Amino acid sequence: MERLPPKPPSRADRVSLFQYLKLFRKDILSAQPARLYGAWMAEFRTPFFRSYLVNQPDLVDQILRKRPDDFPKSNRIAEGLRPLLGNSVFLTNGATWKRQRRIIDPAFEGGRIKETFPAMFAAGQAALERLEAEKDLIEVEEITSHLAADVIFRTLFSIPIEDELASQVFHRFRDYQRSQPILNLGAFIPLPRWMPRFFNRGAKQNAAEIRRLITTLTQTRMREIEAGTAPDDLATKIMSTADPETGDHFTTDEMVDQVAIFFLAGHETSASALAWALYLMAQYPEWQDKLADEAGAITGPDFAVMSKLKISRDVFRETLRLFPPVPMMVRESTCPERFRERDIPTGSQMVLSPWHLHRHTKLWDNPDGFDPNRWATENGKKCQREAYMPFSTGARVCTGAGFAMVEGVLLLSMILKDYRVSLISAPAPVPVAHLTVRGKDGIQLGLSRREASA
DSSP states (O other): OOOOOOOOOOOOOOOOOHHHHHHHHHOOTTTTTEEEEEEESEEEEEESSSEEEEHHHHHHHHHIIIIIIGBBBBBBGHHHHHHHHTTTTOOOHHHHHHHHEEEEEEEEHHHHHHHHHHHHHHHHHHHHHHHHTOOOOEEEHHHHHHHHHHHHHHHHHHHOTSSSHHHHHHOOOOOOHHOOSSSSSGGGOOOOTTTTTOOHHHHHHHHHHHHHHHHHHHHHHHHHHHTTTOOOOOHHHHOOOOOOOOOOOOOOOHHHHHHHHHHHIIHHHHHHHHHHHHHHHHHHHHHHHHHHHHHHOSSSSOGGGGOHHHHHHHHHHHHHHHSSSSSEEEEEOOSSSTTTEEEOOTTTTTEEEEHTTTTOTSSSTTTSSSGGGGGGGGHHHHHHHHHHOOOBBGSSSOHHHHHHHHHHHHHHHHHHEEEEEEESSOOOOOEOOOSSSSBBOEEEEEEEHHHHHH
């Protein structure tokens, strides 16, 4: 029998609100019933509001693509993330969000991704050097978190992870992601301003320290820009870009908010996806060997090699299907709606779940199986268009989606070109949702040099 990729257990179909909140506090994914993997829409009622999980592709399209202004990002999401992300583009809506995107988006256009490629490659080489000091057993999430953070610092601020400030941010963020879920109880219960937000111990203090360190980096870069000595990297590009409609630039405080979300989106999500990709390659060694052979095309920091890494691209795309780093997103209805013969009141929480949509039993062939070949099939092509959104979709699609795909494919190939990963005699990791989808107790794999095993 085929061994399927890890999947969290589901809760009982019916539980009390108290039981659900208790399960939710532990993990969003396992707090959901199994029926959601086959449901087009499901309603969840609380004493305070209604929530609807939407899996039907045309309704998802309505919410995210066709009518995004009618379904803005829910302010309830900010309850858990505001201490770290402030007023960043991830949390804002309306005119503020549109202004932020007008300034940010030019930094991630196609040509700019090509310009960041040497920095990505250098981070990959540094990771390979660190792996030389590892023994035959590695904690994969630690490896990929270090590597993804290095990519962000090199591409954003032109400094390696070994830089003192960069290292401090990385270690603080590692502590923060383990202690803070994507959503906290404020996402379910409207809390007055004076009431504590139930942050886990240390989360708020870590967020404050991360922002203090990012402020130092940003203020230093602002001085370098004013002096004409700033490197031509993503931070300089964003801080130097004026809003084409108003001519305004980001202030230092605004830039701190944006750097915080760049670090979350570009570090946390990339680290999660790369860790699960390596686990899948250990679980399916025949695919690992194919990818490693293809990776022989990598000989240096030449962006043209990306067109040759087709197997790695399909493997990474399949990893994002099975383990979307951000498993759920929430929008809010601003007017009465009627979906699937149900009346949706104004203010309802509309939950879009890549986790469930990507494994939907009525949409995908072999939804829980690992099959990189699916992207060449008619079912895979149709689902990619209609039921695949690891970076969200529509107007609020992640501005760094192209960056992330280049980074993930390149780094996965670089690692497996030199090293072989293998399963160990331990239970499979259980996916849980912290800031991103991680292994409940980490992800451990065996590691060996390819030359030694050939």
